[in-house]
Amino acid sequence: xxxxxxxxxxxxxxxxxxxxxxxxxxxxxxxxxxxxxxxxxxxxxxxxxxxxxxxxxxxxxxxxxxxxxxxxxxxxxxxxxxxxxxxxxxxxxxxxxxxxxxxxxxxxxxxxxxxxxxxxxxxxxxxxxxxxxxxxxxxxxxxxxxxxxxxxxxxxxxxxxxxxxxxxxxxxxxxxxxxxxxxxxxxxxxxxxxxxxxxxxxxxxxxxxxxxxxxxxxxxxxxxxxxxxxxxxxxxxxxxxxxxxxxxxxxxxxxxxxxxxxxxxxxxxxxxxxxxxxxxxxxxxxxxxxxxxxxxxxxxxxxxxxxxxxxxxxxxxxxxxxxxxxxxxxxxxxxxxxxxxxxxxxxxxxxxxxxxxxxxxxxxxxxxxxxxxxxxxxxxxxxxxxxxxxxxxxxxxxxxxxxxxxxxxxxx
Amino acid sequence: xxxxxxxxxxxxxxxxxxxxxxxxxxxxxxxxxxxxxxxxxxxxxxxxxxxxxxxxxxxxxxxxxxxxxxxxxxxxxxxxxxxxxxxxxxxxxxxxxxxxxxxxxxxxxxxxxxxxxxxxx
Numbered sequence: 001x002x003x004x005x006x007x008x009x010x011x012x013x014x015x016x017x018x019x020x021x022x023x024x025x026x027x028x029x030x031x032x033x034x035x036x037x038x039x040x041x042x043x044x045x046x047x048x049x050x051x052x053x054x055x056x057x058x059x060x061x062x063x064x065x066x067x068x069x070x071x072x073x074x075x076x077x078x079x080x081x082x083x084x085x086x087x088x089x090x091x092x093x094x095x096x097x098x099x100x101x102x103x104x105x106x107x108x109x110x111x112x113x114x115x116x117x118x119x120x121x122x123x124x125x126x127x128x129x130x131x132x133x134x135x136x137x138x139x140x141x142x143x144x145x146x147x148x149x150x151x152x153x154x155x156x157x158x159x160x161x162x163x164x165x166x167x168x169x170x171x172x173x174x175x176x177x178x179x180x181x182x183x184x185x186x187x188x189x190x191x192x193x194x195x196x197x198x199x200x201x202x203x204x205x206x207x208x209x210x211x212x213x214x215x216x217x218x219x220x221x222x223x224x225x226x227x228x229x230x231x232x233x234x235x236x237x238x239x240x241x242x243x244x245x246x247x248x249x250x251x252x253x254x255x256x257x258x259x260x261x262x263x264x265x266x267x268x269x270x271x272x273x274x275x276x277x278x279x280x281x282x283x284x285x286x287x288x289x290x291x292x293x294x295x296x297x298x299x300x301x302x303x304x305x306x307x308x309x310x311x312x313x314x315x316x317x318x319x320x321x322x323x324x325x326x327x328x329x330x331x332x333x334x335x336x337x338x339x340x341x342x343x344x345x346x347x348x349x350x351x352x353x354x355x356x357x358x359x360x361x362x363x364x365x366x367x368x369x370x371x372x373x374x375x376x377x378x379x380x381x382x383x384x385x386x387x388x389x390x391x392x393x394x395x396x397x398x399x400x401x402x403x404x405x406x407x408x409x410x411x412x
Numbered sequence: 413x414x415x416x417x418x419x420x421x422x423x424x425x426x427x428x429x430x431x432x433x434x435x436x437x438x439x440x441x442x443x444x445x446x447x448x449x450x451x452x453x454x455x456x457x458x459x460x461x462x463x464x465x466x467x468x469x470x471x472x473x474x475x476x477x478x479x480x481x482x483x484x485x486x487x488x489x490x491x492x493x494x495x496x497x498x499x500x501x502x503x504x505x506x507x508x509x510x511x512x513x514x515x516x517x518x519x520x521x522x523x524x525x526x527x528x529x530x531x532x533x
Contacts, residue, residue: 029459099496
């Protein structure tokens with residue numbers, strides 16, 4: 001049998017869209033939006049953005065305590081790396097259509113600062129983002145690793161690398177650092193080690209966990225977060241191997257449902273097991289599930305709760321009342337032909353004080369600040385609060401403005 | 413409507429859209445099926461540089477007689493601009509979005525004359 005060459009390669013490395021890739025050029029229209037909308041006049045915080053930490057894995061592994069695991073990662077090239085961080089099945093880049101995936105490796109950066117800082121600053125400055133909360137990408141599925149000790153060691157090494165190489169170096173980048181929820185005693189140690197580090201604005205629980213969030217083993221984690229006054233983020237992820245998603249045959253299907261389903265499971269457990277009553281000072285941020293799931297879950301839980309209050313005896317008010325006191329990131333906002341539904345959603349979740357803008361850049365379904373700024377039913381102050389003011393309060397940070405905005409202000 | 417010179421005919425090809433700037437507005441222009449089409453280089457979704465992404469053919473599915481999918485294929489008779497920001501696809505011939513033909517790229521009327529490309533603005 002002779003193999004047919006792939007003559008129809010529509011995303012080759014020689015395509016002009018990929019060949020000389022540059023983030024600033026790709027996002028030139030975003031910069032125009034930022035200037036046209038006068039983003040220089042106010043602070044914008046992106047509470048959910050990403051980098052590809054696996055590109056810096058040899059650096060990260062230098063921070064790993066376990067020498068045998070470090071050797072595994074460093075000695076075996078990609079094979080070794082795959083054994084440390086689960087690989088997700090799915091075409092995030094849509095077979096090359098979203099060019100920044102293929103182009104990123106070709107982007108030229110100066111020797112310093114760190115490559116990830118340069119790349120992050122480039123998209124931030126293009127979009128008009130002043131401070132970005134930076135998260136890993138492949139590690140969002142680290143909690144599904146079958147070896148809990150790998151999750152713990154990778155998490156600790158990554159957090160140390162992130163704090164030392166990125167957060168210490170750039171005051172415009174912060175993070176909610178990785179919490180290995182599958183090993184509660186290690187998660188507690190992680191809080192003690194990182195809570196007061198520069199740029200650490202909270203802690204992150206990622207995707208699919210081996211135990212439910214309300215498991216008794218987690219109580220000391222939540223108590224410790226309360227003590228430190230740090231919020232807990234739940235960053236959704238899809239996991240195709242999850243039995244509830246296993247019948248879905250397309251990436252679009254598992255992505256559309258998986259990200260919302262993930263947080264719906266955690267939120268349902270969180271509320272109905274009375275976690276907001278048990279830890280009233282612990283603030284939670286629900287990340288990357290879009291917005292449409294919020295009114296859906298509020299309605300479903302309220303309706304059943306009023307018939308079955310005895311099933312959830314810790315609650316002192318309706319589930320939606322608790323959900324309205326929590327915080328949500330905005331992306332991916334459901335934006336097609338649904339302006340009326342979106343307005344109702346904003347009202348139901350008290351978006352003006354509870355919603356925080358997020359881009360999810362550089363991922364394929366990223367949202368620009370204009371997705372918030374151009375909403376006709378929001379007043380100027382509400383736009384500014386969602387784009388930055390609410391994050392300032394939740395993260396308890398200073399509004400560090402980007403250099404280009406400060407210079408633009410001087411020019412008037 | 414006034415005509416404005418966009419570029420020389422020799423500047424454009426059938427493979428990649430040429431991006432021209434006219435009075436502060438970027439316009440992507442490409443030769444397609446024997447004619448020249450020009451669109452504003454702004455995606456109606458979130459504003460991405462839609463003419464600068466990949467050119468991809470329509471994806472089709474072939475079925476057997478019992479409507480079971482046999483295989484997928486590319487239909488190179490229908491080529492699309494793919495916005496590099498999010499992957500929204502638009503027919504190069506008409507500017508219509510694949511997902512909803514009511515959503516269109518902003519199209520310019522093109523005149524090719526004396527080895528030059530003009531657009532009406």
